[in-house]
Amino acid sequence: MNFIKKTILNTDQTVLKAEDIIAYRSRKRGSRIFVYAFLSVIVLWSVKVTIIEDTDWERMGSIGKVISSAARFFGVDFNLFPDLLIPSLETLMISFLGTFLGVLICIPATWFGALNITPFKPITYPIGRLLMTLSRSIHEIVWALFFVSVFGLGALAGIFSIAVRSVGFIAKMSAEAIEDINPGPIEAIRSTGANGFQVLLFGIIPQVIPQVLSVIIFEWEINIRRSAILGLVGAGGLGLVFFRQMNTFNFHGVTAVILAILGIIIIGEFVSHYVRKKVT
Amino acid sequence: MINKSLTSTKMTGQVTKNWSRIKYPDSYIRYLIWLATLLILTFSIEYLDIPLERLMGMFERMGYTLSNRYYPPDIGYIMDLDYMEYVVETIQMAYLGTLFGILMTLPLGWFGSYNLTPSRRFIFPIARLITIGFRAVHEMIWAIIFVSILGFGMLPGVIALTFFCTGFASKLLAEEIEVIDMGQVEAIRSTGANLFQVMVYGVFPQIRVAFTGIAIYTWDVAFRAATVVGFFGAGGMGWYLKRNVLQVETERVSAILFSIIILVLISEIISALARNRVMKMK
Numbered sequence: 001m002n003f004i005k006k007t008i009l010n011t012d013q014t015v016l017k018a019e020d021i022i023a024y025r026s027r028k029r030g031s032r033i034f035v036y037a038f039l040s041v042i043v044l045w046s047v048k049v050t051i052i053e054d055t056d057w058e059r060m061g062s063i064g065k066v067i068s069s070a071a072r073f074f075g076v077d078f079n080l081f082p083d084l085l086i087p088s089l090e091t092l093m094i095s096f097l098g099t100f101l102g103v104l105i106c107i108p109a110t111w112f113g114a115l116n117i118t119p120f121k122p123i124t125y126p127i128g129r130l131l132m133t134l135s136r137s138i139h140e141i142v143w144a145l146f147f148v149s150v151f152g153l154g155a156l157a158g159i160f161s162i163a164v165r166s167v168g169f170i171a172k173m174s175a176e177a178i179e180d181i182n183p184g185p186i187e188a189i190r191s192t193g194a195n196g197f198q199v200l201l202f203g204i205i206p207q208v209i210p211q212v213l214s215v216i217i218f219e220w221e222i223n224i225r226r227s228a229i230l231g232l233v234g235a236g237g238l239g240l241v242f243f244r245q246m247n248t249f250n251f252h253g254v255t256a257v258i259l260a261i262l263g264i265i266i267i268g269e270f271v272s273h274y275v276r277k278k279v280t
Numbered sequence: 281m282i283n284k285s286l287t288s289t290k291m292t293g294q295v296t297k298n299w300s301r302i303k304y305p306d307s308y309i310r311y312l313i314w315l316a317t318l319l320i321l322t323f324s325i326e327y328l329d330i331p332l333e334r335l336m337g338m339f340e341r342m343g344y345t346l347s348n349r350y351y352p353p354d355i356g357y358i359m360d361l362d363y364m365e366y367v368v369e370t371i372q373m374a375y376l377g378t379l380f381g382i383l384m385t386l387p388l389g390w391f392g393s394y395n396l397t398p399s400r401r402f403i404f405p406i407a408r409l410i411t412i413g414f415r416a417v418h419e420m421i422w423a424i425i426f427v428s429i430l431g432f433g434m435l436p437g438v439i440a441l442t443f444f445c446t447g448f449a450s451k452l453l454a455e456e457i458e459v460i461d462m463g464q465v466e467a468i469r470s471t472g473a474n475l476f477q478v479m480v481y482g483v484f485p486q487i488r489v490a491f492t493g494i495a496i497y498t499w500d501v502a503f504r505a506a507t508v509v510g511f512f513g514a515g516g517m518g519w520y521l522k523r524n525v526l527q528v529e530t531e532r533v534s535a536i537l538f539s540i541i542i543l544v545l546i547s548e549i550i551s552a553l554a555r556n557r558v559m560k561m562k
Contacts, residue, residue: 093324137544
C-alpha cells in the first residue's frame, strides 16, 4: 500500500479512498494490457523468425521421420559401461581440481570485490567486480577454447577453464557474505592492535567460512556437469567419449554416456546436499 | 558449553577453565578432512598427468597468446549487419527457450515440491527425477542431440534452451513453493477446493513475485547459454564463433567474444533492474 501511495498516486493522505484505488487499478490495467500485448507480439515474431522460417522442414520430413530419428537414441549400449568408468573418474577429478583452483583465484577477487574490505575503493572495487562479471559472462566452452590454445590439449586446459568460470559465482557470493558480516568482532579485534591481515584472518574469515564453504560445494556440483562436456573441445573426460560415440553414430552409446553423466551428477548432488547440511 | 561453565561458576564461586585449543574429536575429524582433500588433490594431479612445469611459464605464454594473436580485435567484423541479425536471433532464441521452459516449469515445480505434490510416493520422485535429468545434462549436449534429430537451424537451439531452462527454473520454483505459508493453503482447501484451485488461489498469489524473479533470472542465464549453443549448429552467434575458431581467425574471435561480453553485461543490467522492480512490488 505504501508503495502505491508514494510512487503512483503521489499523495500523502493517510486513508486511501475507494475511487483512488479504482483509478489506480484501471490505470494499471491499461499498462498491463500494453505489456502483455507487447510480449505476445515479440513471441509471435520470434516464433515466426526462428521456428517457422529458419527450420528446414523439407529435410526434417514428416513427424514419423522425426520420431524415428529420435528413437535411435532409445536403448543403452551396456558394453560401453566398463569403458566409461575411467572417464567418469577423470571428469570428477577435473571438476575437483578446477573448483580448487577457482577458489585460489577467488581469494584476490573476493578481497577486491567486497565493499567493506577492499583495499582502495575507487580502483580495486571496480577491478574485483569486473573480474567477476568477466568470468561469469563467458561460457565454459569459450574459456576452454582459449585455454586449449594456451596450454595445448589435455586436462590442464579443462581445469583452468572450469576454475576461471567458477570464480564469478564463488567470488560474488563470498563478497556478498563478507558485506553482510557483523562489524562487532572486527572492531574488537582491531581494538587489540591487530593489523589488516590479522583482522581479516581472525575477524572476517571465521564469520563467513560456513557460507563460503557451502557456496564452494554448490559450485563443485555445477562444475561436474561443466567438466562433463569440456571433452567436446579437447579437454578430456566424459565429453571426449560422448563426442566419439556421436561421431561414430553409435547412438545407444551416446545414451550410455548421458546415463553415466546423470549418475555422477546424482552422486555429486547427494554429496553436496549432505556436506552442505553438515557445514551450515 | 556455556551453561556448563555458568553452573560451575555458581557452585564453586570461581571459573574452572577446562579449555584447550584443540577440541578432542572435532579437531581430528577436521584434520582428517584436510588430509583427505590434499590426498585427492595430489592423486588427481598425478592421475591426470598434469604437466606442472608448464604452469611456470603460464603467464608469459598467456600474455604472448593474448597480445600476439588476440590483441587487435577486428571490430569492423562485428559491426556488420549480418552479424547483428545473428545477435537478434540469439536474443530471440533465448527468449523463446525461456518462455517454453517457464511454461514447463509450472507443472514440474508443483509436482516436485514436497508439501503440495499430489502424490508424495509416485509423482514427487518422478518430477524430481525429471528435474535432475534436465539439469544434469548440459545444454550443449541437448543441442548436439537435437541437431542430430532435427537438423541444423534454430529450432534445435530453442528446444535445447527450453530443456535447460526447465531444469534450471523447476528446482528454484519447487524450493520456493516449499517455503510458502501453508495457512492460506489450508484455508482454501477447507472450502472444498480441488487440487488445481488450491494451486491457483492458495499458492500462486504467494509465489507470484518470486516466480517473476526466477523467470527474469532464467532469461539472463539462458541468454549466456544461447550465445554458444550455436557452436554445434543450433543457430545464433555460436555458429560465427565456431567458424572463426576453426579458421583460426583469432582477431575476429576476440571481437566476437568482446561483443558477447558487452551483450551479457547489458542483459545482466536489464535483469537486475527488472528484478529490483519486481521485488519492490512485494
